[in-house]
Amino acid sequence: MLRSQQRGVLPGFRLTLGYTLLYLSLIVIIPLAATFVKSSELSWAQFSQTVFSPPALAAYRLSFGASFLAAAVNAIFGFIVAWVLVRYDFFGKQFVDALVDLPFALPTAVAGITLATLYAPNGWLGGWLAPFGIKVSYTQLGIFIALTFIGLPFIVRTVQPVLADLDSELEEAAASLGANRWQAFWRVIFPMLSPALLTGFSLAFARALGEYGSVVFISSNIPMKTQIVPLLIMGELDGFHLARATALAVVMLVISFLLLLAINLLQWWSNRYNATNPA
Amino acid sequence: MSVEVKNVTKKFGNFTALDNVNLKVESGELVALLGPSGSGKTTLLRVVAGLEFPDAGNAQVLFYGEDVTTIPASQRKAGFAFQHYALFRHLNVFENIAFGLRVRPKLKRPGEEKIRARVGELLKLIQLEPLAKRFPSQLSGGQRQRVALARALAVEPKVLLLDEPFGALDAKVRRELRRWLRKLHDEIHITTLFVTHDQEEALEVADRVAILRDGRIEQIGTPEEIYDNPATPFVYDFLGNVNLFSGRVREGTVIIGETEFAVEETAGETDTDAVAFVRPHDIRITREANGQKTFPARILRCNAAGPLANLELERLDGGGNFAAQLSKEEFQQLQPKAGEQVFVELKNVKIFSDDFSI
Amino acid sequence: MVEQPLQRNQPGMIDDAKINAPRRMSEPPFVRRLLIAVALGFIALFLVVPLVSVFAEALRQGLGFYFQTLRDPMTVSAIELTLIAAGISVPLNCLFGVAAAWTIAKFDFPGKNILLTLIDLPFSISPVISGMIYVLIFGAQGWFGPWLIEHNIRIIFAVPGIVLATMFVTFPFVARELIPLMQAQGRTEEEAARVLGANGWQTFWRVTLPNIKWGLLYGVILCNARAMGEFGAVSVVSGRIQGQTNTIPLHVQILYENNNIPGAFAVASLLTLLALVTLALKTWVEYNTTGLRGTAFTPLPLKKEPNRKLA
Numbered sequence: 001m002l003r004s005q006q007r008g009v010l011p012g013f014r015l016t017l018g019y020t021l022l023y024l025s026l027i028v029i030i031p032l033a034a035t036f037v038k039s040s041e042l043s044w045a046q047f048s049q050t051v052f053s054p055p056a057l058a059a060y061r062l063s064f065g066a067s068f069l070a071a072a073v074n075a076i077f078g079f080i081v082a083w084v085l086v087r088y089d090f091f092g093k094q095f096v097d098a099l100v101d102l103p104f105a106l107p108t109a110v111a112g113i114t115l116a117t118l119y120a121p122n123g124w125l126g127g128w129l130a131p132f133g134i135k136v137s138y139t140q141l142g143i144f145i146a147l148t149f150i151g152l153p154f155i156v157r158t159v160q161p162v163l164a165d166l167d168s169e170l171e172e173a174a175a176s177l178g179a180n181r182w183q184a185f186w187r188v189i190f191p192m193l194s195p196a197l198l199t200g201f202s203l204a205f206a207r208a209l210g211e212y213g214s215v216v217f218i219s220s221n222i223p224m225k226t227q228i229v230p231l232l233i234m235g236e237l238d239g240f241h242l243a244r245a246t247a248l249a250v251v252m253l254v255i256s257f258l259l260l261l262a263i264n265l266l267q268w269w270s271n272r273y274n275a276t277n278p279a
Numbered sequence: 280m281s282v283e284v285k286n287v288t289k290k291f292g293n294f295t296a297l298d299n300v301n302l303k304v305e306s307g308e309l310v311a312l313l314g315p316s317g318s319g320k321t322t323l324l325r326v327v328a329g330l331e332f333p334d335a336g337n338a339q340v341l342f343y344g345e346d347v348t349t350i351p352a353s354q355r356k357a358g359f360a361f362q363h364y365a366l367f368r369h370l371n372v373f374e375n376i377a378f379g380l381r382v383r384p385k386l387k388r389p390g391e392e393k394i395r396a397r398v399g400e401l402l403k404l405i406q407l408e409p410l411a412k413r414f415p416s417q418l419s420g421g422q423r424q425r426v427a428l429a430r431a432l433a434v435e436p437k438v439l440l441l442d443e444p445f446g447a448l449d450a451k452v453r454r455e456l457r458r459w460l461r462k463l464h465d466e467i468h469i470t471t472l473f474v475t476h477d478q479e480e481a482l483e484v485a486d487r488v489a490i491l492r493d494g495r496i497e498q499i500g501t502p503e504e505i506y507d508n509p510a511t512p513f514v515y516d517f518l519g520n521v522n523l524f525s526g527r528v529r530e531g532t533v534i535i536g537e538t539e540f541a542v543e544e545t546a547g548e549t550d551t552d553a554v555a556f557v558r559p560h561d562i563r564i565t566r567e568a569n570g571q572k573t574f575p576a577r578i579l580r581c582n583a584a585g586p587l588a589n590l591e592l593e594r595l596d597g598g599g600n601f602a603a604q605l606s607k608e609e610f611q612q613l614q615p616k617a618g619e620q621v622f623v624e625l626k627n628v629k630i631f632s633d634d635f636s637i
Numbered sequence: 638m639v640e641q642p643l644q645r646n647q648p649g650m651i652d653d654a655k656i657n658a659p660r661r662m663s664e665p666p667f668v669r670r671l672l673i674a675v676a677l678g679f680i681a682l683f684l685v686v687p688l689v690s691v692f693a694e695a696l697r698q699g700l701g702f703y704f705q706t707l708r709d710p711m712t713v714s715a716i717e718l719t720l721i722a723a724g725i726s727v728p729l730n731c732l733f734g735v736a737a738a739w740t741i742a743k744f745d746f747p748g749k750n751i752l753l754t755l756i757d758l759p760f761s762i763s764p765v766i767s768g769m770i771y772v773l774i775f776g777a778q779g780w781f782g783p784w785l786i787e788h789n790i791r792i793i794f795a796v797p798g799i800v801l802a803t804m805f806v807t808f809p810f811v812a813r814e815l816i817p818l819m820q821a822q823g824r825t826e827e828e829a830a831r832v833l834g835a836n837g838w839q840t841f842w843r844v845t846l847p848n849i850k851w852g853l854l855y856g857v858i859l860c861n862a863r864a865m866g867e868f869g870a871v872s873v874v875s876g877r878i879q880g881q882t883n884t885i886p887l888h889v890q891i892l893y894e895n896n897n898i899p900g901a902f903a904v905a906s907l908l909t910l911l912a913l914v915t916l917a918l919k920t921w922v923e924y925n926t927t928g929l930r931g932t933a934f935t936p937l938p939l940k941k942e943p944n945r946k947l948a
Contacts, residue, residue: 010831
């Protein structure tokens with residue numbers, strides 16, 4: 001019967017769902033699926049040769065290591081920035097708050113050439129470090145700096161709203177029960193914020209793993225030394241080794257999906273607290 | 280007959296919101312759909328409005344005899360006031376009320392002059408003329424509710440449907456608006472169906488009350504009918520506080536503990552377990568026993584704050600506790616004390632045989 | 638126009654902390670000052686210094702050179718291509734965002750949470766891969782490669798490829814802003830419009846659109862910033878043919894690699910200005926509303942819906 005197929009009173013369900021699915025399929029799903037189909041054309045030997053080659057293994061190590069370190073540094077400083085922005089008043093706070101999103105808004109190529117120039121031995125910052133024998137640009141340290149830059153907003157923006165929503169009664173309760181300031185922070189506030197902090201960390205980490213634009217300029221792109229996975233894939237593409245690029249891309253995609261899953265689970269975990277505390 | 284609902288069933292997944300419901304509303308009548316949450320009352324109202332469609336079957340919704348079952352909400356000409364008002368937050372009061380007129384097809388759309396006149400009329404009716412330029416966020420709850428009503432009335436609906444019209448308001452505003460609604464209805468006489476979970480509200484405002492439970496209409500009648508003659512234990516319980524005394528029925532008499540008294544309605548029943556329902560204000564307390572009709576009890580607590588005095592008593596035959604209500608005068612005459620032993624007589628007892636659940 | 642106090646006093650905003658200040662409970666002053674100093678130092682080192690240096694490097698050879706670089710035909714053609722790519726991908730993603738938000742927020746259907754996850758997907762994929770997937774389909778060695786060559790249609794190393802890659806990386810932006818917004822607003826206003834006789838379009842134009850206009854604007858601003866600034870994905874599909882398939886970020890790279898550092902920074906300063914304008918507009922929109930807080934910039938997964946049950 002026609003009647004039972006009606007979905008309430010609002011029109012456009014089939015139109016909008018159809019358009020959504022069509023557009024999603026054309027732009028996202030089919031192209032992504034193509035990667036997996038293409039990689040299945042490779043034999044296992046070809047696949048493993050590419051995916052477990054020494055330059056690839058070195059690239060994974062560097063990508064994971066640098067991304068992890070960058071996310072960790074951001075976790076610490078991003079947390080402090082979020083704390084200061086929510087809890088304290090100081091001159092220029094609004095400006096700093098708006099500026100935090102700069103790494104999102106600034107095209108990565110601009111970030112890349114800027115950081116490479118700044119940290120070059122004759123640059124504003126590199127010039128200060130050169131006398132101590134510290135080289136940043138064209139080294140692994142430079143990659144770490146670039147990944148820290150692009151990951152900076154994630155922690156701030158995930159922790160900030162949770163911290164702002166935190167009921168000040170919780171701290172007052174902790175204080176009334178005899179906790180000092182440090183104990184109140186460590187035993188009450190920090191556990192409440194830790195899911196958000198972890199989520200921000202994972203987001204920053206995931207973003208850093210895939211980053212290309214800001215790294216390509218500051219890295220010397222030397223295999224085994226300063227080549228992260230996206231640079232390696234780009235190199236294969238430039239050499240028209242499409243099959244090898246696809247194999248590496250599949251590895252990256254699987255890692256991205258796993259991270260996405262982890263972030264979804266984290267999100268679910270952090271919402272658990274909110275369930276008992278409706279806004 | 281202005282609204283008729285026939286054989287309507289509506290399921291959401293495994294949940295049966297409406298289970299073969301039939302309802303007739305006379306022209307100009309004000310009918311309350313009363314029930315606890317989950318009883319299907321809002322779903323029924325939404326089915327009438329065309330906001331939900333009944334499950335396939337021989338379900339029908341009729342407006343003045345015309346079958347509107349498959350007609351979408353936008354063409355049904357039912358005025359609907361939502362529980363949380365659903366006022367358009369980007370439009371001011373005037374434009375909210377005018378909305379239904381402005382969206383009419385070109386040929387039927389009234390001119391600007393007519394729209395102004397109509398909205399002005401309605402603003403006067405809801406006594407909010409000075410607030411025409413305000414936005415919904417600048418109004419109080421009661422004002423929003425009145426705007427929602429005016430907006431629904433602007434399109435000259437065949438029926439007016441109100442979903443928990445006073446549900447989101449505080450007690451005092453609620454009472455005022457309730458009276459205002461009754462007065463309004465007496466003036467404009469539009470067939471109105473409203474949903475509420477507040478039995479006091481339903482009994483005070485409505486011409487007839489339909490009590491819903493688990494997607495079925497349990498009883499329908501005038502407020503007096505359903506209050507004085509509840510058809511089921513559920514209705515009895517839902518309409519007010521009640522004491523339950525379990526006992527036996529035998530040829531027109533009820534035996535509760537050692538008490539025995541005649542009840543008309545049970546004449547047919549022969550020797551079965553039964554439960555007697557008695558409202559707290561139908562319990563008479565005396566210091567002297569009155570033969571078989573009374574039984575002894577001890578007063579546990581007295582609370583005389585407010586217009587009525589509330590007593591909690593314990594049956595001496597071990598039958599449990601029950602509540603009684605006395606008027607201020609009765610209370611002052613009797614001057615009961617906690618711990619004191621008294622005799623209790625039950626009036627207006629309603630018997631339901633034992634196979635029921637509330 | 639009357640200023641609508643739209644949700645302004647809802648809880649959950651950062652402003653609340655300020656209203657509550659001075660907090661009765663806080664850290665000792667020296668701890669506070671230390672933390673503020675650390676935070677500002679970190680921000681200065683990582684954000685302010687690079688920002689300033691872009692303009693310093695751009696103007697190193699003087700204003701004459703700066704404007705000469707910007708007027709260069711290659712720069713102009715890069716700007717044109719960037720405007721074309723953004724001009725196509727932003728409206729299309731806008732349309733998609735509105736359709737997806739409508740279908741997700743206003744209806745119940747199975748598989749909704751999977752759909753939400755899929756919409757988020759482009760955010761978690763490396764830009765290099767985002768470009769590569771189109772090479773796999775339309776490139777010379779790709780699925781349609783031979784057919785395209787036969788018919789003399791170029792997608793990869795041509796403008797269509799750049800537009801496709803831009804569409805992919807900016808795919809979720811508008812949808813992500815609108816979905817939570819429309820979910821929070823619910824369906825009753827639309828239902829009310831329908832009962833009052835409005836048809837589908839009238840309901841959308843007169844009720845839905847005015848309610849989501851800020852969210853839409855917000856999504857468009859962020860979407861546009863990414864569309865104009867995308868580098869990795871576009872770099873894969875472009876082939877970097879000067880004057881033909883060069884966008885602004887790619888032009889920056891070419892100038893930089895040709896050792897024209899001041900020229901690279903001059904062009905980069907355009908993108909930096911775009912970023913600053915984006916941040917300013919974003920802050921302005923946030924000031925006018927609440928609840929909108931850069932969910933596209935901070936790609937937290939969209940909130941999944943528990944199965945809706947009607948009481």
